[in-house]
Amino acid sequence: MMVNAQIYVKDLPGRLVESLEPISLVNGNIVGVVHDREQIVNQRICIDVTFEIKGNHELDQLKDIWKSRDVLIAKIGSVYKTYTMEYMLVGKFKASFVESLIDKASKAIHFESVDVNYSSKNASSARTAMISAELISEDDLKRFDAFLMNACKKSKIVYIRGI
């Protein structure tokens, strides 16, 4: 599993290495580290670390080691891969149409985030909407593709998706 943790360590030489070493001790693999000296709270600095680890048992072991080494855990959670796709709708529709589509889709499909931009209406009253969707699985992406395609077909709206 991929894990992201935000930890605080005392601002002393050697503490950064001391806080990261336990990840290797539980056979974890560090993917990224951000050592933020701007963010000092109670004379402790913030370290944002992302790592791969076998499972929850190893994660519990790591938490115990951090606790024993006076490392404070501010946030910890699993990180998952997301799938992003852009869609464009072209035709005669209102913003409420797109919003209701996304509401309906979100009942069955897991979104991480959705962002919609609209062009201004032109003389022919046709408009364009650009949807940027971030979904949590490939299956969700496929289902959202199919959902949008069918909805647009029914409403005679041109549907353009990313590549």
Place this chain on the structure above:
Amino acid sequence: MRILISGFGTVGQGFAEAMILRRNFFQERYGKDLTIVCVMDSSTFALDQSGLCPAELLERKKSTGKVGTERYQDPLKVMDSVEYDLLVEVSPTDIKTGGAGLKNIRHALGAGKDVITVNKGPLALKFCELVALAKKNNCKFRFEGSVGGAMPIINLCRENLVGENISSIRGILNGTCNFILTKMDNGQSFEQALKEAQQMGYAETDPTNDIEGYDSACKVVILANSLFKRNVAFSDVSITGITAISSEAISLAASNNMVIRLIGEVSNDKLEVAPRLVPKGHPLSITGTLNAAQVVTDLAGPITISGRGAGKIETASAIMSDLVSIMDDRKGREGRCLNQ
């Protein structure tokens, strides 16, 4: 090798020019000349069993508008009156019925002749039937120029990538639409861009086949049948053209660092032609009349090629590559017979 050319429009004339340019190549590679024994255009034909001069054929077509002096009613009767080894079928495309091209190809394959064509109609409508007929009569049937003009997509996949599992091919398969969308990227309206494409000779007076995506759909069918071993027809393709693409859609895409391109996509479960959002800088975001295709393979990963999708000599180049391939194969067969 005795060649019969059916169709003497732009592509047929381009092939004749390429024959003149590559005369020495064939003599050096195979120790013999290629001979054009018959050429048919829409109403006349020229025939000489001892060989026609390509330069004279081109000159006559230019000065009189006809390739021959004799008129014909039934092209199949002309074909039966000639002794030939290979038909180069480059008559105009008819994607509704297959037209004369389909009849000519059927007739030649039925008579055991090798065939090279760039005619999309017969391939989009009767691909499996024609391949089976070629196989039954032990003749070669090649059609590289039918998809992407000079861009060697079919032979690349069938020969160079033969050890790969190809999961999908997607590409820009119509230069006219790409020209129009590129012009729209630069601020023109769809109508202005189409008019310019017609003035430049990229789009026909009736541009329906291009802008509604039908031309790309034919190519998608050819790729699906020839490279994915599917048995599909034109009617199986989900088609959306570019006529509904507005200037504001292009602007909104641009503000998100993207362009809109008409993409044909083929895989084991997909047959589609549709406008797609392509990030700027992506290999399929190419501009102008170019064609491009991205082949996704399991071992090599994605492979992208691009090239001129149409044009007289460019399409003739694809015919020449098929011709060399057939000649090599014949030479191989002769060699194997001598060794046995």
